[in-house]
Amino acid sequence: KGTVRYSSWQNGDVYGQFYKTNGAFEYWTRVDPGSGNLFVNPYILDPNNTNMMYYIGGSKIYRNSNLEAIPSFSQSPATTNWTRLDNSEVDGAVTTLTISTEPANILFYGTSDGKIYKMINSLVGDPDPIDITGSDFPAGNIGSVLVSPSDTSELFVTFTNYEVISIWHSSDGGSSWESISGNLEENSDGTGNGPSVRWISMLKMAGDDPIYFVGTSTGLYTTTTLDGNSTVWAQECASVIGNVVVTMIKTREDGHVSVGTHGNGMYSTNYSSTTINPPVLISAKTVEAETETNKIELTFEKEMVSPAGKQLFFTVDDGGDNPVVKVLYKAGDPTSYVLTMENNITSNKNIIVSYKPGDIKSIDDGILQKFSNQDVSNIVNVEEIETAQNIKIYPNPNNGVFNLEIQKKNPSNFIIAIYNMQGQIVYFSKQNNTSSFIRSIDLQKQAKGIYNLEIVENGKASNHKVIIK
Known part of the structure; x- marks a missing residue:
């Protein structure tokens, strides 16, 4: 197969146009399952396999494992290869979703009542979601969820409501969140005349610091420095895009940025890297x-x-x-x-x-x-890194053998899982009624790199990096 273009319109009808490898048109067909009920109904292609699609159907999410197998030239809702993820059902509606790449296949989604969830290994079965909603989140509408392309522990959430804190950031996989709305809010608690924030995206070119983009009801804004509530957002292209509603922003690692607006068309540009690689x-x-x-x-x-x-x-x-x-x-x-x-x-x-x-x-x-x-x-005279008040990983970085120590005030049930960069589980342990966990873990057979150690307790997860050198 060659290029495939997907397009949609009101209430979630999605059509695919399929082209041969030489660029010649081959066929069109309708690919959605016919379950959308939002006027602008979100869907995404899996960045790890663009022949897979995730589609919002009201309060649940649908997954298609092979879009190319859907019969051609059909105008009816598709049934081939669609699976309804019943465990994704929420109160209200699912409003946005995204998929991780490093590690792969973690589905994040937000809701109309301010909740955010993640599903691990979302490409198979019907995984149980993990609630990673921030304790200070407003009970509002989540407009977008962003996961860093290189690190799933870094997450961003935007709320479309007025007079709430609009932009949130987590650097630990959703265990904790902080506001990065900064000067986009009139007041630090979100009240006042701040804009509605519809979308957030990140541009990360090799060797460069990220550039963060947000689309708002008053235009496009960017920042290169996240500093909590002191983050400074600057308006981009005010004389070209203007103070119009920016509904979506897409970036590519080659520097391409596309911006969609409501009522003023689409815009694109290309950023170039200015970084000179420092000596090794x-x-x-x-x-x-x-x-x-x-x-x-x-x-x-x-x-x-x-x-x-x-x-x-x-x-x-x-x-x-x-x-x-x-x-x-x-x-x-x-x-x-x-x-x-x-x-x-x-x-x-x-x-x-x-x-x-x-x-x-x-x-x-x-x-x-x-x-x-x-x-x-990375390290000078490292003997121990305490990654949380009651969790210790040492040594870190390591050669594949390290110690994990978890001390809890009260016995509890929790799960320990370690994922490689592809999202595959390389270590798993389920603990029942445990207050003290001390164990040497051997991952010497695994490749060098950054691993995600996740501890799940009562539906909440904390994430920690393990570096194997």
């Missing part, structure tokens, strides 16, 4: 052998563009307020830098060293190169 870090280590030191030595594959002896702008996160006070070349080696902190580095902590976003400058303000925010070191 070869090693990071403490200078002295003692447990506590205030110096870290970084060694790169090649020299930075900088005069010898000039300070570079690095930041160090050791879990506390410990600024970098000096960054110098190591004597006789222009590929190595020694970072000196104001205080000794706290032992048994995860140390992350990063370039400052934007133009990297020497101490005399001479511009070196333009880099996006870049982690250059």
Whole structure:
């Protein structure tokens, strides 16, 4: 098969136009199951397999496993390969849905009464949903759900209602949420004359920081920095798109962005990457052998563009307020830098060293190169990372063998599952009436990469990264 184009109109009729590999038209047919009841009825193609479709049918979701098998030239609702996911049923209506890619096949969907759910391994069977609704969410209409294309623990939700907090962000898979509405709200609690937010999308090009887009009742806005309620959104293309309702935004990793409006047509543009890839870090280590030191030595594959002896702008996160006070070349080696902190580095902590976003400058303000925010070191003297108040994963990163420790105040039932980048379960454990769980987990047979460790208890999930090197 070649290209397929899908189009829809009022109340959810969806047609596909199928083309041969040489571009010649082959056939058209109706592909929806005939169950839509929203005037603009959402559906999505699975980004991991575009021959699969998820379709909203009122209070439930339908899944089609093979669109190309639907009979051609039919104007009737399709029945071939459609499965109704009865466990997805909600009070009110399902209003939006999206599918993850890293790991794959996690279905997220929002509702007309402000709920958000996820289904793991959504491509088979009828999975049980997990409620990840924020405790402070308004009881409003969810207009869009966004999952980061590279990390399913990063989620975004928008509400279309007026006088509510409109944009929410989670960095832990929905265990906790914070407002990132920022200056789009007149008041921090959402009241006042803020716009209705219809859509959120992310543009992530290789090597660049993400650009976040929101479509609102007053136009298109963007930001590159998420800062909770202090997030600053700037209007884009005010003289072209104008202050019209932006209903949908689609992005591609090659920089293409398309914007759909209500009443003012469609627009598109192409962003180009401005990032210069920084030299690859070869090693990071403490200078002295003692447990506590205030110096870290970084060694790169090649020299930075900088005069010898000039300070570079690095930041160090050791879990506390410990600024970098000096960054110098190591004597006789222009590929190595020694970072000196104001205080000794706290032992048994995860140390992350990063370039400052934007133009990297020497101490005399001479511009070196333009880099996006870049982690250059993962670990210095790591013995243990405490990822939550009662959950410990150590060491992390690791070689595939690590310890998981869970301590609870009261015995409870919970499930532990670890997923690879494809969304496949590589470890599973069900615990009953357990208050203390300590176990060494061996994943040495798995590929190197980032894994998602999920703990589900009472329908709520917490997510934690495990890095295998």
